[in-house]
Amino acid sequence: MVKKIDAAGLHYTPLNRQVREAVAAGEDEIVIEHVLGQRFIADGLVGEVTLVVNGVPGGDIGMFMRGPTVVVHGNADHAPGNTMEAGRLVIHGSAGDAVAHSMRGGMVFVRDDIGYRGGIHMKAYNARHPYLVVGGEARAFLGEYMAGGTILLLRRGSKEPFAERGLASGIHGGEIFVRGEVDDGCLAVGAVKKSFGDEERAGIRPLIEEYCRHFGCDAAPLLADDYTRIGPASARPFAGKYTWE
Amino acid sequence: MVLGSVPVKYRVTIDRDRCMECGRCIENCPYGTFRWEGDKITAVSRNCTACHRCIAMCPRDAIGLEERPVDYRSHPVWTVEAREAIFNQARTGRVILAGMGNAQPLPSIFDRLLLDACQVTNPSIDPLREPMELRTYIGKKPKRLEFSRTGAGDVELETKLTPNLMLETPIMIGHMSYGAISLNAQLALARAVHKTGTFMGTGEGGMHPNLYPYQDRLIVQVASGRFGVGIDYLERGAAIEIKIGQGAKPGIGGHLPGEKVCADVSCTRMIPLGSDAISPAPHHDIYSIEDLAQLVRSLKEATEWKKPVFVKIAAVHNAAAIAAGIARSGADAVVVDGFRGGTGAAPKVFRDHVGIPIEAAVSAVDAKLRDQGVRNEISVIASGGIRNSADVTKAIALGADAIYIGTAALVAMGCRVCGNCYRGLCPWGIATQRPDLVARLDPEKEAVHVANLIEAWTLEVSELMGAAGINAIESLRGNRDRLRGYMLDEGMLEVLDVLPAGA
Ligand code: SF4
């Protein structure tokens, strides 16, 4: 059964209340029409449900979410997937700054570009491992303070080396894969390039395939390309900074 | 470069006439100060931190401890601390980390504020025979109340009230995370707040399952690292606190060193074992007051508007204006943490030089919120260096609704303020995760001590109120007429809005 909610003129609180009620009633697919800037959609939502968001949601979509799949047909604003625990966020468009901020599990797919500070402070723990897959470009400070998880930047259509600064500054866990070359000048303190071999290629394969499934593109060329892998120089980036009184 | 060794900080001596060679000091000192030499115990003074564990445990009072047994040439500018910090940094080239709160000998404003008492014209109240209202509600209060009358003639409240925390005393325990302190220490604090009808903060380290039975009295914290933050955690808390800053180290984040991230800590923080837990300086989803409002609302929305949301800031120069912004962000309480606030570890230069006193900050915040007509929209919680019931009373008279204690609660459990928390070897089982040390702290017994402290202070606050002819904490809040400044300069009196003694 598909439950429809019309979000035209609706504030986010009653909108989320309707979503929660639908989930509690056992709906497994909810379509929200005419979304226009409502923030916090699916904020803290728990369950095995699919939410289709038609329109342009406001910030923090999928924040603290655990379990649902949210598909956005439009662009997303600031921090989609903020501190998300589990589930999927699929954005058919671009997203703003701080995408997947502090995310600790689940997957975020963005078809096009993201803003600054993407994947900042993502972290993994035991079975929880966050993934951020971006089809287009990302701006500066991608993967800053990253403590775990995987970021895959496909840069579809770009040929020049990645040249946004502050890449992975303070990274102390996790990995970033960027299709093609990365200008050495972008690597921030604590970030180093690591080898990209068969094992790594096999590791990102399911991410590329899933990306292509969501957005209907051909996986073969993306799978064949080379990637730059970036990781932490150490799990203790600040160990050498201090002395005791 | 040869700098030689610096003199010992403490000299530990054993009185041979008293010592019975029981060896308890050896067992108790995790720093290895004592050892057997033949059939005698000797002390390596250089290892001592003045934690007093050995002294407390010695059955014969045989241990002596002297601070700075070696004199330097005295100098008013080049203090011993200044010289030793230079030795340290000349050797290492690093940032000096230090424990506990501000260690500069700056005068305390609290100590220069005097409380009032009634004489003749207005009888004082004896709390033994008169009811004293110390119950405190933290959260938004409506500006006005609307009522309607039902058909049956009853009066019904129409105004929708926002959730508040109900405290039986204005004294709460501030946020000390699991990781910074032990689970037994947190358990003791949790039991104490349960007993005394108040609340405590979890700190930013998540919530250990053993604390779940006390969750209705726990305020969960959301800090920039988002450690342990998930929807379950948010729902467990009685309230949620966004930590922007901390009095001991305003403007910077925190690094829990990897060696403190043991299996259990790793599990509540939800980070890998042994990795540094790095809280960035800002929340990277908050770069403005508008973004703060977004985080406040996202937390409320996630928990269906059932929980008050606090925002904690360090007391900095602009605290009043920042608090006014926070009041407009939809937050229910602002926590202002003064520059004397404690911490497990902070860069010494921050601990000692950044931030302002809580007395000035809380007064300025209260005044600004009243000026802007939003004082009712937000509660004010003061913290940072509150040492006794007089400080509590003065902080409330300067405009706080309630206060947080931190160090004082630890001292009630044995802490000697030795300032070595960062080493993870706290001999009192507080700032450590080493199982044998943690086991020294009996949560049952220490809960009684902490509860006793809260009860004793609460009693004293009610006595002080009674003496001043006040029978409800509401009449004390922001009541600067009950304070007089002694040896404070005119500028400070103006900030505090307090008259000088005699006026
Ligand atoms: S560190 Fe503590 S236990 Fe050890 S000698 Fe010093 S005061 Fe005694």
Ligand code: SF4
């Ligand atoms: S908590 Fe322990 S280590 Fe820290 S100051 Fe107190 S006694 Fe010392």
